[in-house]
Amino acid sequence: MNSTELKLRERIKELTCLYEVSSIIGNTDINSLPNSLYAILRSLKKAFQHPEFTEIEIAYEGTSYTTGDINYEITISSPLRLFNKPKGTLTASLKAYKSSFLKEEKQLIDSVALKISSLLERIEIKKNENSLRRQVERTDRLNILGEITAGIAHELNTPLTNILGFSELLKENCSREEDIKDLDKIIQNAIYSREVVKKLMFFACEMPQTRETIDIVPTITSAIDLLRPTLRKKQMECILETHEKLFLKADALQITQVLFNLVMNAIYFTPEQGTIEIKAFQKNEQVIIKVKDEGTGLTAEAKEKLFEPFFTTKPIGEGSGLGLSVVHGIIASHQGSISAKNNIEKGATFEIQLPIN
Ligand SMILES: Nc1ncnc2c1ncn2[C@@H]1O[C@H](COP(=O)(O)OP(=O)(O)OP(=O)(O)O)[C@@H](O)[C@H]1O
Numbered sequence: 394m395n396s397t398e399l400k401l402r403e404r405i406k407e408l409t410c411l412y413e414v415s416s417i418i419g420n421t422d423i424n425s426l427p428n429s430l431y432a433i434l435r436s437l438k439k440a441f442q443h444p445e446f447t448e449i450e451i452a453y454e455g456t457s458y459t460t461g462d463i464n465y466e467i468t469i470s471s472p473l474r475l476f477n478k479p480k481g482t483l484t485a486s487l488k489a490y491k492s493s494f495l496k497e498e499k500q501l502i503d504s505v506a507l508k509i510s511s512l513l514e515r516i517e518i519k520k521n522e523n524s525l526r527r528q529v530e531r532t533d534r535l536n537i538l539g540e541i542t543a544g545i546a547h548e549l550n551t552p553l554t555n556i557l558g559f560s561e562l563l564k565e566n567c568s569r570e571e572d573i574k575d576l577d578k579i580i581q582n583a584i585y586s587r588e589v590v591k592k593l594m595f596f597a598c599e600m601p602q603t604r605e606t607i608d609i610v611p612t613i614t615s616a617i618d619l620l621r622p623t624l625r626k627k628q629m630e631c632i633l634e635t636h637e638k639l640f641l642k643a644d645a646l647q648i649t650q651v652l653f654n655l656v657m658n659a660i661y662f663t664p665e666q667g668t669i670e671i672k673a674f675q676k677n678e679q680v681i682i683k684v685k686d687e688g689t690g691l692t693a694e695a696k697e698k699l700f701e702p703f704f705t706t707k708p709i710g711e712g713s714g715l716g717l718s719v720v721h722g723i724i725a726s727h728q729g730s731i732s733a734k735n736n737i738e739k740g741a742t743f744e745i746q747l748p749i750n
């Protein structure tokens with residue numbers, strides 16, 4: 394083959410590659426992204442003068458997609474820019490010193506990098522849309538659940554109080570040992586049910602509260618103190634990092650309850666000898682409280698249903714799945730917000746934002 398023919402052959406390979414990459418990108422959605430990236434890499438590799446000595450790499454978001462071992466001594470590369478920020482690179486490398494890259498090959502890498510960048514941008518926008526939609530759906534679901542719950546709780550409250558009252562009355566006038574035992578069971582069950590109803594009313598923001606300006610630091614400390622024995626039993630440490638005083642308008646008892654439930658979960662899901670970190674500070678007009686643990690982290694399902702009443706991953710009998718519903722209700726009735734995310738290494742962090750007024 395003469396040199397013109399050779400050059401022409403290279404140009405055809407490059408054009409074929411560009412065409413292939415465009416069609417791969419056209420058929421890509423969020424779920425098929427890794428497969429598409431590999432398909433692009435394979436197509437690109439073929440387009441080089443010496444495919445057998447060329448390896449291609451896409452490095453993006455801490456992940457490296459490659460066709461083989463990259464020789465970082467002889468490379469050409471082009472940045473992957475998303476929304477004008479460099480977020481990764483597209484690299485071609487030559488295994489041994491066979492020859493150098495052609496000028497056209499650098500141009501090819503540049504154009505493919507541009508195409509990949511716009512694909513990644515598109516996927517990023519889609520991801521954000523999806524997560525926004527899921528967030529709205531989640532909030533809607535919680536609102537609807539709140540309304541249903543409020544109704545049920547109201548309906549049950551009166552009959553439960555009656556059951557409790559009449560059973561106690563009967564017990565007072567009762568002398569038979571067995572009857573008293575049975576009545577005690579009725580009373581215990583009624584009390585338990587009333588507790589569940591109370592938690593549901595917290596979730597539905599239906600509990601009365603007295604909000605006054607308080608220093609929240611002793612409130613946090615008292616919640617931790619309540620859990621000292623449990624912490625000691627699991628040889629765990631709970632570190633509180635905060636200012637000396639942090640004032641905000643809140644119901645102190647309810648905030649204790651919030652902290653208690655969050656730390657309780659943190660203890661439950663963290664292995665023995667682990668550490669729980671609580672940070673509280675003021676930022677602008679808000680008090681931020683963070684509870685960080687070293688536990689299992691949140692499962693995908695837990696992330697979706699975390700604050701829904703009765704959602705629990707604990708074994709039957711160990712949890713009612715009402716702890717975080719109560720927390721959510723209390724925070725909402727304080728016009729605050731709560732979110733949770735997994736830590737990079739291990740465990741989860743819950744973050745509360747409460748307006749100071
Ligand atoms: N710190 C955490 N780490 C990992 N998962 C958690 C954590 N906190 C909550 N979860 C998940 O959320 C679920 C619901 O928590 P929630 O406190 O509402 O109920 P529970 O702890 O299961 O039961 P209860 O609080 O009534 O004893 C838990 O079962 C668990 O799956």
Ligand SMILES: [Mg+2]
Binds near residue numbers: 654657658712715
């Ligand atoms: Mg709990």
